Amino acid sequence: MxxxxxxxxxxxxxxxxxxxxxxxxxxxxxxxxxxxxxxxxxxxxxxxLIRMNYHLKAHSRSFSSDRKIAITFDDGPTEITPEVLDVLKKNNVKATFFCIGNQIEKHPEIFDRIIAEGHVIGNHSFTHSKNIGFFSKKKMLEEISQTDISITKFLGKKPRYYRPPFGVTNPNIAKALKETKHFVIGWNVRSLDTKIKTEQKILKRIKSRISPGSIILLHDTSLKSLRVLEQLLVFLQENNYEAVTVEQLLEIPAYEN
Incomplete structure (x- = not known):
């Protein structure tokens, strides 16, 4: 490697x-x-490219042949998250949410609902700064620990999953995560739902890349992504896929005991 x-x-x-x-x-x-x-x-x-495992080991998919996949959401909680939760609840699907610390502070009641409805929570930094790739190890440790504190305040236990903003890794991020002992969770199906303009193109991209063991990256930040989720769940059901949490897919504990 x-x-x-x-x-x-x-x-x-x-x-x-x-x-x-x-x-x-x-x-x-x-x-x-x-x-x-x-x-x-x-x-x-x-x-x-987080899947390269260049700076650190990232878990980007399961290699099981079981027709199970994990749907993950980044950058929440937001005003859109409750509608995402409604769709998931309607379809009896559990997902994994990689949450930003300062977004948790802005929307505590929404974050509390994510937890209450049985979804898995992961750390996605505190600020999701565009300059996070240039942060020192000390600054990265602050980003990670602040978010852990915010999550633990509601959840009652510390998360073990971390997903780097933008999927960017470097030596400082790797050193920080080695110290915090988080499991790094990547993806192998990037929907590009924040870049591609139409939901049909996003859905087509996901469908062409999905396979047993896939981890799908979505964002609970727009109505466009919400509509993609609705259609994706129909596709999964029609093609005999079961949507599970990252914890169920990878069999890696999501929280500290």
Missing amino acids: LTHKSNTFFLLAVLFLLSILSFYIEIKGYYFVLIFFFWLLIAVAGSG
Whole structure:
């Protein structure tokens, strides 16, 4: 498995070898640049694609052949969340919500309802800052611990799941999570429901990627995503899929005892 450590070791080893060879044969400078560019390309891809497990191990799907999938929601709770909960309740489906700490503080009654209706809760940072990829380890620890405190205040127990905002990882995030001992939960079906404009295109994208063991990423932030959820649940039923929580799918405990 290609990791940041092995990628960097490869870079340094090749640069060292080229440096030694340069004493005996002419090595063009652009070879050094190309090697560094190749390293950088892999590092950028690994930081943005959580399934690569480049900086840390992320659980992005189950490899069981059972026709079970997990629907997950990021960025809530919001004003849309109650309608999402209504749809889930109507269809007797439990989901997993990766919640933002400051959103919990804004909508405590909605968050309380998520818990009361038996859905699983995960940590999704406190601010979901666009600059979170540049935060220090200390700042990341604050983001994670603040959200854990907010969740525990309502839930009565500490969450063990963490999902990085935007799916971005880096050495500082990895170090922070190693210290907090959270399980990192990714996905293998990204709906792009915050980017794609029409619900039909979003649904088509999900349908083309779903398979037994999939973890689907949605957001409880728009009516568009709500309508996608309604149609997705019909599709799952028609195709004999069972929607379960991430905890049930991966058999990894969601909370500390």
